[in-house]
Amino acid sequence: MNIPRSSFPRIVIVGGGFAGIALTKKLRNKNVQVVLLDKHNYHNFQPLMYQVATGGLEPDSIAYPIRKVVQEYNDFYFRLAEVKEIDTDNNKIIADIGELKYDYLILATGSKTNFFGNKEMERNCMAMKTIPQSLNIRSLILENFEQALLTNDIEERHSLMNFVLVGGGPTGVELAGALAEMKKAILPKDYPDLDVRKMEINLIQSSDRILNTMSENASEKAEEFLIKLGVSVWKNVRVTGYDSKTVTTNSDLSFDSATVIWTAGVQGALVGGLDADSLVARAERIKVNQYNQVEGYTNIFAIGDIAVMALEDYPLGHPMMAQPAMQQGNHLAENLVKLICKKEMQAFKYKDKGSMATIGRNKAVVDLPNYKFSGVFAWFVWMFVHLFSLIGFKNKAVVFLNWVYNYIRFDREARLIIRPYKKKHITSFTSDEI
């Protein structure tokens, strides 16, 4: 991998998400050599991805070049690489671009969509964990409406205008709200020769409330907001299959839909090579102790979504969100420095700063540790927090500008089919035609 050894110990970080970037920043010029590997050359801000999928933001405004984060760091190397395997016996990782020895290895590979083994669903549903996936959803939504104009078959048209969102977590709720706002403010103007009132948005949740990691108050409010926006919320319904035409469920309910977006599950994006005892069965995640040290290893750590630190407060690990990931990244930087200096490491303690979700214009729910609220003020808090969490002045400014514009004009201008999404999984493009 062409990385020269320096006199400092080498820390290899796999993954430039919230956890990996937090760790990287804190390790700046700390008498260690840091090698950061990611399969993308940018960090992406997942919480705003649903706005890319629904044309509210341009993809570039929520992506930030990793090389720009680490400009002018000493003894630092970034490599665009996908890690395939860890060889723990020889302290090295095996990636698509070659092998690399590590002194300390930090796994911050995050999570990916989990279809729980249902191959049919995996083939036919859209996922939304990466920017290209969000752009595929954006293309498909718009293509559906173009297609709906062309057909005289009422059932086909209905299916093209029927959106099914599986999973009532923050992503599903936020997507549902954004689609509802498109239906209200944009699509009737864009498609005057189509009866957009016929568009349906169905949000399906397997448990008895949406946003079930938040307070009951938040769940109720969010549902109220969604219903007001015209979203059909189905609770206690589990989706069992989707053959690219019909969504079947564990009840009598079924939905004919051309667009099913799956946000109902995540699993760790695991790299092979760790001992089976270090893993959490089925979830593809890694057991770590309170120092984020992987069980059974002394020089391998895991942080963020991939790590399960089962403590009393969080027997199943911390929530798979940005906050714990960043806190673990920050904390681990200090512990690594301590470890290298042969000092004692400090146990990680998660500080829950609360959680929030936005449903639409002036509509959000916020749970702070001691205070829960919703509505306009919650919406401003949501925007403020997200805006200031973005990396980089320019991204903040462009997102702010878009939001102000969209708010004043009731608009979402990025409704562009830049790379058509070829349904039925013909996603091959020729270089000129796209």
Added chain:
Amino acid sequence: MNIPRSSFPRIVIVGGGFAGIALTKKLRNKNVQVVLLDKHNYHNFQPLMYQVATGGLEPDSIAYPIRKVVQEYNDFYFRLAEVKEIDTDNNKIIADIGELKYDYLILATGSKTNFFGNKEMERNCMAMKTIPQSLNIRSLILENFEQALLTNDIEERHSLMNFVLVGGGPTGVELAGALAEMKKAILPKDYPDLDVRKMEINLIQSSDRILNTMSENASEKAEEFLIKLGVSVWKNVRVTGYDSKTVTTNSDLSFDSATVIWTAGVQGALVGGLDADSLVARAERIKVNQYNQVEGYTNIFAIGDIAVMALEDYPLGHPMMAQPAMQQGNHLAENLVKLICKKEMQAFKYKDKGSMATIGRNKAVVDLPNYKFSGVFAWFVWMFVHLFSLIGFKNKAVVFLNWVYNYIRFDREARLIIRPYKKKHITSFTSDEI
């Protein structure tokens, strides 16, 4: 195509570029039915595409949804469609989404890259006529540098860092300048472990001066600016081949390069079905009279790049640029209304407002009809004109913000490999991995 007949005559416009959009806007609510067809759902601002290719602007900021342009137009229909053939006997067009009868047909299909029959070049060179193509170039440039870090083979590294631009027109010159600025201000910071000074930018022009549609003064100044920025300008050299490794020319010169961008020729993006006598041989363009009426037809018109109106001042037709396209679109709208009212049409007269090109920071050349200048002021004029030519407030604001940011920070932040460009023409993606 599901478009109901109204009591007004139907005008079908093929193509939503500068010409088609200008015509569309002028035909708003003019007692005609207008059907606009385009294979993209957005209008794109070609003059700034080179900034997308070099990471200076996000693609969404130079694209504008066509449906937004025509919101609230009466008796207006847009369809996302690729027109395959014209059936002039039956006054209908045949598209991928079905057939459509027209009373008047306007061809505004623009131009596409012309490799003059050299299939090898077509296979191996990058073109830059569409936004996805610009994004492919952006990805490839960045991938090359990531790749250059990995190799120990000096020749391979040189080839990865050697950029060959074929064609010294505005696109080639602007791209060369932008690459030179990346080399100077950004790449050394992004790739500290690479000797970026070794990067080469070669601009190859077959005639004896670059920008040969502009004044000699502009050509000289532009060349001076490019050389100052470290670009190698080769004049009187014609590229004869590129086998994906080596660019050969009609002289002893050859270049080992992994990235060859071809901007050396355009041809009309012709739709089949017109009589051969109506066409300009080899250039795939359409002969029109001074009313933009296609030779041999009374109800078919052509405007913009595709049309050749051979007049005394312009024996080969007007320059293939935005200005003549927009002027023809505007003018034809008036003539169509006249024609329908059985009034006499007016001959088109091109008003040359001048031309300009930017080479880099504070460096541009401007030819006005009576005044030619270059340097800082020309650069501000260039920016001003381009900013105000963009459609839409939000795009203007985002581009402005980017330019101010890039100027102050010597930066181009959109250096993101969002969809990797698979070289060797393996441009197939699977839906999840990209």
